[in-house]
Amino acid sequence: MKEEHFEYLEAYLEGMLSPEEREDVWRQIRRDPQLAEELIIRSTDQAQMGLWAARNAPDLLAIDKIHKDNEDSFKAHPANSTTGNPSLYRTPSPSEKKEGRTPFTFANNCINSIIHNIPRFTKMKPNITHRNFLSNPVFLTGGLVVLLVAGLLFWFADSSEPQEQGDIAYFSRPIEESDEYHKGATIVAFVSGEVSLIEPSRHASNAAAESLGPTKRPAKANDVLPPGCQVHTGANSEVILLFSNGTIATVGANTQMLVEAFVQKEFDGSDKKVGELLEEVSPSRMKLNLDLGELIVDVRKLNRQSSLIIPTSVGTAGIRGTQFMVTANEDAAAVSVLTGLVDFLDVEKAVYHIAKEARLEANKETAPKRLAIPITVKERIEAAIQIARQKTGHLSVADLVKAFGEVSSRGVFI
Amino acid sequence: MKKHNKLDEGRAAMLLMQHYGVLYGYLYACVGNHADAEDLLQQTSLIVTQKIHQLKDVDGFLPWARAIARLEVFNFRRKSARSPIAIDPATAECLMQAAERVDARVNWTDRHQALSDCLEELPEHQREIIQSRYDGSVEDVAALAVRLKRTVSATYALLKRIKQALYECVKLKMIGRTYA
Numbered sequence: 001m002k003e004e005h006f007e008y009l010e011a012y013l014e015g016m017l018s019p020e021e022r023e024d025v026w027r028q029i030r031r032d033p034q035l036a037e038e039l040i041i042r043s044t045d046q047a048q049m050g051l052w053a054a055r056n057a058p059d060l061l062a063i064d065k066i067h068k069d070n071e072d073s074f075k076a077h078p079a080n081s082t083t084g085n086p087s088l089y090r091t092p093s094p095s096e097k098k099e100g101r102t103p104f105t106f107a108n109n110c111i112n113s114i115i116h117n118i119p120r121f122t123k124m125k126p127n128i129t130h131r132n133f134l135s136n137p138v139f140l141t142g143g144l145v146v147l148l149v150a151g152l153l154f155w156f157a158d159s160s161e162p163q164e165q166g167d168i169a170y171f172s173r174p175i176e177e178s179d180e181y182h183k184g185a186t187i188v189a190f191v192s193g194e195v196s197l198i199e200p201s202r203h204a205s206n207a208a209a210e211s212l213g214p215t216k217r218p219a220k221a222n223d224v225l226p227p228g229c230q231v232h233t234g235a236n237s238e239v240i241l242l243f244s245n246g247t248i249a250t251v252g253a254n255t256q257m258l259v260e261a262f263v264q265k266e267f268d269g270s271d272k273k274v275g276e277l278l279e280e281v282s283p284s285r286m287k288l289n290l291d292l293g294e295l296i297v298d299v300r301k302l303n304r305q306s307s308l309i310i311p312t313s314v315g316t317a318g319i320r321g322t323q324f325m326v327t328a329n330e331d332a333a334a335v336s337v338l339t340g341l342v343d344f345l346d347v348e349k350a351v352y353h354i355a356k357e358a359r360l361e362a363n364k365e366t367a368p369k370r371l372a373i374p375i376t377v378k379e380r381i382e383a384a385i386q387i388a389r390q391k392t393g394h395l396s397v398a399d400l401v402k403a404f405g406e407v408s409s410r411g412v413f414i
Numbered sequence: 415m416k417k418h419n420k421l422d423e424g425r426a427a428m429l430l431m432q433h434y435g436v437l438y439g440y441l442y443a444c445v446g447n448h449a450d451a452e453d454l455l456q457q458t459s460l461i462v463t464q465k466i467h468q469l470k471d472v473d474g475f476l477p478w479a480r481a482i483a484r485l486e487v488f489n490f491r492r493k494s495a496r497s498p499i500a501i502d503p504a505t506a507e508c509l510m511q512a513a514e515r516v517d518a519r520v521n522w523t524d525r526h527q528a529l530s531d532c533l534e535e536l537p538e539h540q541r542e543i544i545q546s547r548y549d550g551s552v553e554d555v556a557a558l559a560v561r562l563k564r565t566v567s568a569t570y571a572l573l574k575r576i577k578q579a580l581y582e583c584v585k586l587k588m589i590g591r592t593y594a
Binding site: 004007010012013014015017022026029030033036037039041042043044045046047048050051052053054056133148159192235236237238250252253296349353379380383384386387388 | 434435436438439440442443444447448460474501502504505508509511512513515516518521522525526529530532533544545547550555556559560563565566567568570571574576577578580584
């Protein structure tokens with residue numbers, strides 16, 4: 001079984017899929033008997049993990065003790081002798097006889113004890129990217145061959161040599177308000193732990209407000225932020241941001257990020273869910289400064305006029321529609337790309353292409369190096385994107401329009 | 415060996431205990447979340463207990479009980495017809511057939527034992543994470559993340575990695591049993 005299949009079934013069993021994706025899993029199951037069997041095996045294994053955990057939990061340790069205390073009164077039921085399982089069928093103890101209880105009562109209690117000790121698991125529902133390759137083995141095989149060839153070429157390539165110089169214009173596209181472009185909005189979709197926002201003064205014409213300077217406050221879900229907002233996360237904290245062009249970003253722990261600039265063309269609302277978007281809702285230009293920490297971004301396909309750049313201390317990532325992670329500190333940065341293509345403009349103004357499942361590490365001392373993406377990083381990006389899509393899955397394009405309108409009418413300076 | 419034709423509620427409870435994991439696994443595969451699978455198993459257990467006298471042969475218990483479970487899945491779908499999480503009957507049927515095929519080739523007792531052994535062989539930290547995830551002491555991955563002092567996505571990724579390691583371990587142990 002392919003790793004992708006495993007991930008798909010695991011996401012299903014963890015309740016991480018949207019209704020549409022669950023339908024897709026069921027379709028695949030109807031088509032592929034092996035996949036159905038694998039699902040049965042995995043779901044049964046996880047049921048068994050629940051039993052194992054319940055056996056080790058304090059409540060059932062108490063039941064085990066009762067069992068041990070009454071051990072002498074147990075005897076094997078004849079029919080149970082072939083199963084190899086511990087017997088639950090026994091003759092009534094003297095006290096049970098006295099109280100009129102039957103052996104069945106105990107057995108039933110065991111069933112109930114186990115059933116009631118089955119944990120309440122997560123009910124996270126949506127969302128993960130569609131993986132229609134499950135239904136297309138030809139595509140899958142072809143893709144693997146292409147990946148293999150690309151991997152071999154990549155292996156022999158000089159990793160320190162920039163690939164293109166012409167793409168530098170992408171990094172210098174203007175990101176400012178105009179008749180066409182208006183301020184974009186950032187919606188706080190999910191907050192975990194300590195997350196604070198530093199907002200710019202809301203009305204520059206209001207001298208009193210301006211004199212107060214930026215305001216710092218805790219972030220909360222459904223906040224709508226203008227460009228110019230800083231996001232700071234503490235230890236073990238995380239915030240998921242949904243931008244009004246449909247881009248989703250997970251800001252990891254101990255991170256300092258600034259939505260330095262974000263403009264977008266007007267667009268019409270609809271009931272379409274954000275999770276269903278394949279491309280951004282309208283052309284947009286965005287600059288997210290990552291001073292410190294980790295940022296995982298899920299970008300819908302960008303319009304040709306659009307740009308998304310992420311400056312760090314040692315270079316700038318330029319994105320065209322992809323899933324990737326950027327980590328940065330004062331002296332170094334790394335860009336890990338799960339899907340799509342990211343360009344990296346280093347301090348020497350050289351552009352490096354970072355392809356699917358590749359990673360580029362840059363620091364102030366040496367030229368950037370390209371590597372294969374580590375499996376742990378890949379899993380980290382996948383997991384973050386699944387969760388981010390789940391947390392934003394209920395929002396529609398109409399919600400994006402509403403937030404966009406709210407920010408555009410604020411008169412906030414970029 | 416003499417078969418016990420007289421099947422009563424006590425025997426039903428024992429058989430339910432014996433096949434708990436497999437029945438739960440089928441329901442969990444159908445609905446894809448533990449809370450609904452748990453409710454469905456309780457309902458199935460009730461009906462199995464009430465109708466156990468209709469079962470002619472104890473050897474046929476598992477397919478019979480699974481058929482009842484499938485009917486409960488259908489009822490669940492009817493009750494939550496508008497719910498996006500309700501599985502369609504064709505898929506439930508397909509999974510039932512898959513479960514019967516798996517029954518024929520997998521020795522569940524051996525597999526459960528292998529899984530238990532693999533769980534015990536996990537590094538302590540990983541074992542504690544699986545314990546925390548499945549013992550009901552945390553509500554969801556987010557709550558587990560708080561306990562582990564990790565982010566939610568990092569916790570989900572870690573959990574996935576541990577489970578994959580477990581599946582690999584079970585696979586190796588089952589191969590070992592086959593050729594032992």
